[in-house]
Amino acid sequence: MKYHQIDRNLFIKNRAKFTAQMKPNSVAIFNSNDIYPVSADSTLPFAQHRDIFYLSGVDQEESILLLFPDAPYDNLKEILFLKETNEHIAIWEGEKLTKERAFEVSGVKTVIWLQDFHKTLKEIMAYSETIYINTNEHYRASIETETREARFVKWWKENYPAHKVEKSNPILQRLRSVKESEEIDLIQNACNITEKGFRRLLSFVKPNVTEYEIEAELIHEFVRNRSKGFAYTPIIASGNNANVLHYIENNQQCKAGDLILLDVAAEYANYSSDLSRTIPVSGRYSDRQKAVYNAVLRVKNEATKMLTPGTLWKQYHLEVGKLMTSELLGLGLIDKADVQNENPDWPAYKKYFMHGTSHHMGLDTHDYGLLHEPMQTNMVFTVEPGIYIPAEGFGIRLEDNVVVQESGEPFNLMRNIPIEVEEIEGLMNR
Template sequence: MKYHQIDRDLFIKNRSKFMAQMKPKSVAVFNSNDIYPISADSTMPFAQHRDIFYLSGVDQEESILVLFPNAPYENQREMLFLKETNDHIAVWEGEKLTKERALSVSGIKNVHWLQDFDKVLNEMMTYADTMYINTNEHYRAVVETETREARFVKKWKEKYPAHTVAKSNPILQRIRSVKESEELDLIQQACDITEKGFRRILSFVKPNVMEYEIEAEFIHEFTRNRSKGFAYTPIIASGNNANVLHYIENNQQCKAGDLILLDVGAEYANYSSDMTRTIPVSGKFSDRQKAVYNAVLNVKKEATKMLVPGTLWKQYHIEVGKLMTSELLGLGLLDKADVQNENSEWPAYKKYFMHGTSHHMGLDTHDYGILTEPMQANMVFTVEPGIYIPAEGFGIRLEDDVVIQETGEPFNLMRNIPIEIDEIESLMNS
């Protein structure tokens, strides 16, 4: 791994939080992700399942975590199962976790080779009444492949039909959404790497540069700072491309006078950052671009203040909509009749700002969190309002990542990334 080893105390705490919410006489199993094939002998780069990483720190394929807090024997309460390594694997694939190294990473003393898993699980099932299975229930999830986790669930249900089934996901949704201090430090590192990439491109962008060249500058800076790369597919959208919310082709030329919307974030140690900035190709905003930019920035600043303990996500977005409506009236994009006659299910402001303002962020860019429950301290949210005007050939979105505090305004993890017009223009022209 490129990142520095994470203190195993984080994973010990995470497991303790999870096990504290398990039912008596229950077992929970977590599988690593598959390595997905492309064609012939080609594969996608491995990306670890965030849940097993969150609970163990193990960051390799073919790994299983078993938690059984009420097991009759202490050595059965936390167990790791890993692909057995050997000299041949070391030569062809590189170093894999040994049992000793797995203890150092995870804090789990009882590490077995994967070939023993079925035998050990069978014994566990004779002691347990309930099995926690790990299904993906994120509100944005669209899963079209059968995952390693799904294959395990299917096999387990066939073999142990008399056991009660429980879900890991509701527990994980709650505990993963409230970050430990170590996690906040890791997200801060991801944000700091993103800042380095953004400052790099401010001196690089000029008329006629290609969007993919800007993307290349980001990945260069991210990789040289111990990141595996982008936390999500980057959006480098110049001109009218910014009005396509998930534009990822990044293959157009950036023309003088246009704006570039940059929705880019580095990962670090599997933790995400999520930044959006909008900058002028020529290094100077026009008066109209400035007016729209400052309207978006005003909404962002006021929306950020609302992210406090007790806030409800749905009501928050209603209030942000009111802020945006006011700004759009000031810009002349809406008039009073538009607002008076609006459909409550799709308010007038949605013509120019059609997406949400904030989402949970952490190990996943759109991280776990139960949206029907009040916000809590140490949750991390994005704040990302935007105004999109296809008729004028540009769109503007601005986004930072913030930590909810016990009292006062959220702490901005991207506080050092330039966002004010004067600073951006000064850096682009220095």
């Protein structure tokens, strides 16, 4: 891994929080992701399942974590099952975790080679009554492939049908949404790497540069700062491309006078950052572009102040809608009649701002969090309003990542990344 080793006490705390919410005499099992095939012998780069990483720090394929807090023997309370490493694997793939190294990373004392998983599980099933299975219940999830976790659940139900079943996901949705201080530091590091990439761009962008050249500058800066790369597929959208919300082709030339909407950010140690900025190809915003830009910035700044403990996500978005409506009226994009005659299910402002303003973030860019429950201290959210005007050939989105504080305004993890018009123009024209 490129990142510095994370203090294993984070994962020890995370497991303690999870097991404290398990029912008596129950077992929870978490699997790594598969390595996904492309064609022939090609594969996609391995990306660890965030839940097993959150609970163990293990960032390796073919790994299983088993938690059994009420086990009759101490060596069965926490177990990591790992693919056994050997000299052949070390030569062809690189060294895998040894038992000693796995303990250093995770704090789990019992490490068993994967070939003994079924034998060990059979013993544990005889002692336990309930199993916690780990299903993906994220509100944005759309899954077309059978995951390693899903295959395990199917196998387990066939082989141990007499056990009771509980779900890990509701526990993890709550635990993962509230960050430990170590996690906030990791997200801050991802934001700092993103800042370096963005500042690099400000002196690079000029008329006729291509979107993919901008992407190349970013990946260079991210990787040289110990990131694996982009936290999500980068959006580098010049001109009218910005009005396609998930534009990812990044293959067009950036023309003088246009804006570039950048929704790009680095990951670090599997933790995401999530940035949006909109910059002028020629280094200066036109008066109209500046007016729209500052309207979006005002909405972002006011929306940020609302992210406080006890706030409900749905009500928050209603209030942001009011802010955006006022700004769109001021820009002449809608009029009072549009507002008076609007459909409550699709208000007038949605013509120009059709997505949500904030989502949880952390180990996943769209991280765990139950949206019907009030916001809490140490949750991390994006704030990302936008105005999209196809008729005028540009769209603007501005986005920061903030930590909900016990009192006062949220703490902006992207506070050092240029966002004001004057600062961006100044840096682009040095």
